[in-house]
Amino acid sequence: MWRCTIAGMKNPLKDLHRSAQVIENLQTILLVDDSFENNYLTKYILKLEGINAIVQEVNNGKQALDYIRVYGFPDVIFLDICMPQMDGFEFLLALKAMHVPVQSKIFILSSSIYEWEIEKFVETGLVADYFEKPFESSYIPVMLQKIAAKN
DSSP states (O other), X not given: OOSOOOOOOSSHHHHHHHHHHHHHHOOEEEEEOSOHHXXXXXXXXXXXXXXXXXXXXXXXXXHHHHHHHHHXXXXXXXXXXXXXXXXXXXXXXXXXXXXXXXXXXXXXXXOXXXXXXXXXXXXXXXXXXXXXXXXXXXXXXXXXXXXXXXO
């Protein structure tokens, strides 16, 4: 149900223009994952596909909260589920407890195959979509569509 699917374009030129605007406006992306390999691959694919935003990495939810407190919300957060110190779900609950509008599009990027776990994240109301690891180029149109829906 929450697997990445690429929606058909109703108006290809308009969608292409909107995607270009979204890419141009992306300033910062935060990778919240304790796997160096997954972060490296995600950054490589984003760059390969023309996403020139600054990509920062943290290893867990606590570090992500610290990042947000210091630098503010990034445009996009890719959030793993299982991490040390503070996992992805604890991070989302802590964000909600801050009682401030979340100004990021949050995408779960995980290898979890448990539907109940994914649903738990979605029910927080903070998650835009779920992508299965490893990150793939085919996720980018969906990501851009979700970001454009924010504006």
